Amino acid sequence: MKEKNTEAKILEAAKAVFIEKGKDGAKMQAIADKAKINKALLHYYFRSKDKLFNVVIEETMFHFLPKVEETFLSDDNFFDKIRKVVSDYISLLSENPFIPAFMLHEINRNPDGLFNVMMKSGIRIDLIFTTIQKELQNNTINIVSPQHFFINLLSLCIFPIAARPLMQRAMFFNDQKAYDDFIEERKTQTAEFILKAIKVS
Amino acid sequence: MKEKNTEAKILEAAKAVFIEKGKDGAKMQAIADKAKINKALLHYYFRSKDKLFNVVIEETMFHFLPKVEETFLSDDNFFDKIRKVVSDYISLLSENPFIPAFMLHEINRNPDGLFNVMMKSGIRIDLIFTTIQKELQNNTINIVSPQHFFINLLSLCIFPIAARPLMQRAMFFNDQKAYDDFIEERKTQTAEFILKAIKVS
DNA sequence: AATCGGTTTAACCATTTGGTTAATTAATTC
DNA sequence: GAATTAATTAACCAAATGGTTAAACCGATT
Secondary structure (H helix, E strand, C coil), X not given: CCCCCHHHHHHHHHHHHHHHHHHHHCCHHHHHHHHCCCHHHHHHHHCCHHHHHHHHHHXXXXXXXXXXXXXXXXXXXXXXXXXXXXXHXXXXXXXXXXXXXXXXXXXXXXXXXXXXXXXXXXXXXXXXXXXXXXXXXXXXXCCCCHHHHHXXXXXHHHHHHHCHHXXXXXXXXXXXXXXXXXXXXXXXXXXXXXXXXXXCC | CCCCCHHHHHHHHHHHHHHHHHHHHCCHHHHHHHHCCCHHHHHHHHCCHHHHHHHXXXXXXXXXXXXXXXXXXXXXCHHHHHHHHHHHHHHHHHCCCCHHHHHHHHHHHCHHHHHHHHHHCCCCHHHHHHHHHHHHHCCCECCCCHHHHHHHHHHHHHHHHHXXXXXXXXXXXXXXXXXXXXXXXXXXXXXXXXXXXXXXX
16 A cells, blocks of 8 residues: 555644644544554554654754744844844744644643753754844844843744634634734734834934 | 631642643642542532633633733823733733643633633723723824734733743753843833833834 | 565553542531 | 531542554565
């Protein structure tokens, strides 16, 4: 039989189920169903739920972590970098709307495990801070610290996607398109909000 | 026996366990152990896991939702209101560090259920928007819309607590006190960041 | 076509888990 | 203080769930 790559089919299904339901809420049977295979095949390929989940976590981190660093280390104008990183990151997350809440849940469920994976990803958060620090010394921006600035940026990009299901209901009468438009606006407005807050006056 | 109020003891334990582990990760036995009672007593008082969880959700929402509205509807100067709501909300959340990620997870797990509870809480988000809108018409602030402004404010308060376990490791070498200080700074700096971003220039 | 290795499945197993029952103990009422 | 009601527990149950096993299947090799 072997119509396609079974392992890839399983991983795709596992990602979808784990990210939507969380590790505890996800059932191996549900993953098998989604991949249209027998449950025993899951264990044939990945041994255990823990092992499978770890692979999902690693692939997810490798997929979503580097984007920020990448843009920050380019040699664009600093303000344009902010515009780009905000827009790109909001785009990426809004196409994967369960990722933010999933990751935040996992951050609290197993912080050490996540942090180890993050280290393995080779991301260099200190390089981002250095870039910001340099800009700070050039007197083009006015911020308290690179850490505050960076967290502010992440907050404004990630939270509106993580909280979407409630915010869409509470602010837009559960109008899907209204929130889509809202997110679309945020791709530019969030950067302008940040820039106004940090520009030297 | 009946040393204290058993029902309250159970609820306290249930809150702690549910909020730390999430609905799926929480086990009834763990709640019983934490409350130091027999598992059957849980069902004697609350019938089922679902029922118990609903009570926890309701109490949690009633505890954490109204604070924002309260401050916003006071008749302080608008800028002082922002300073106060930001400081108070960051304080409240940092004393209950699992709440943000728990709520965000729940928002995605069961948005309709959560929204219904929110409605029952009597919170009037539209009144907050009206307050902001009025300020907008008085030309004292420069924002895109009350919705953007409100989400920005929530993002900057909530995300840094929700992501703390990872951020503390990634940014401060897992130094507890360093992150405590960081949060303490945010109580004032976040408001100033927002104010700079919205003040008419 | 017989065989051999990797792949897939149906059936099964052991543990965990939410929930129940029947009996015991503590309070309350008469 | 006996009778009645409420609170609490140990033991048990059934379903769900992660994981295993042995057999079947399939494609390639000889």
